[in-house]
Amino acid sequence: MTDRENLLAEILKKAVVHGKVVLSSGMEADFYLDLRRITLDGVAAPLVGRVMLDLTADLDYDAVGGLTLGADPVAGAMLHAAAARGRTLDAFVVRKAQKSHGMQRRIEGPDIEGRRVLVVEDTSTTGGSPLTAVAAAREAGAHVVAVATIVERGAAGKMAEEGIEYLSAFTLQDLGLNA
């Protein structure tokens, strides 16, 4: 089986939770994708790194990150998968609010000013989270080449509207779930 096939099997086995839930946007849904159970899983996380690198192989970027918390382990997995392939890829974390002490930074990690960066997510419903990260990265002087998410569950239209290239490893159809 390929990494992508193995990752899909892991998501189906470990992350799909049926039942009424309130989402980040306040919308209600009949299922939840708890992708932290994937991105922080010892078997699945290495697959996330490789699958997301493969997904974005045609893009030119040298740093990856997104809005904490969902994006953080995705970026970390990609950094390590890249290192295993002999490629240097930095990661960054966009805070939900600027830190008020210490270095008082909104974006943590190596400086992204003037660099080509990829914004990532674990799953995207409205796209509000990655768009917040895109805005913060641009404000920090980075060039955002695209947004990439593990599972797309509704944000594609918004990304197209914003003129942002948007890639996903899986759609709800791949998971056998209806939108």
Ligand SMILES: O=P(O)(O)OC[C@H]1O[C@H](OP(=O)(O)OP(=O)(O)O)[C@H](O)[C@@H]1O
């Ligand atoms: O496309 P959106 O409408 O933005 O929804 C998806 C977001 O929701 C979840 O995070 P959540 O907001 O629950 O925050 P957390 O990462 O801090 O747990 C998920 O990790 C995405 O970041």
Ligand SMILES: O=C(O)c1cc(=O)[nH]c(=O)[nH]1
């Ligand atoms: O939209 C969300 O908040 C959301 C949906 C989902 O399936 N998983 C998740 O972590 N967040």
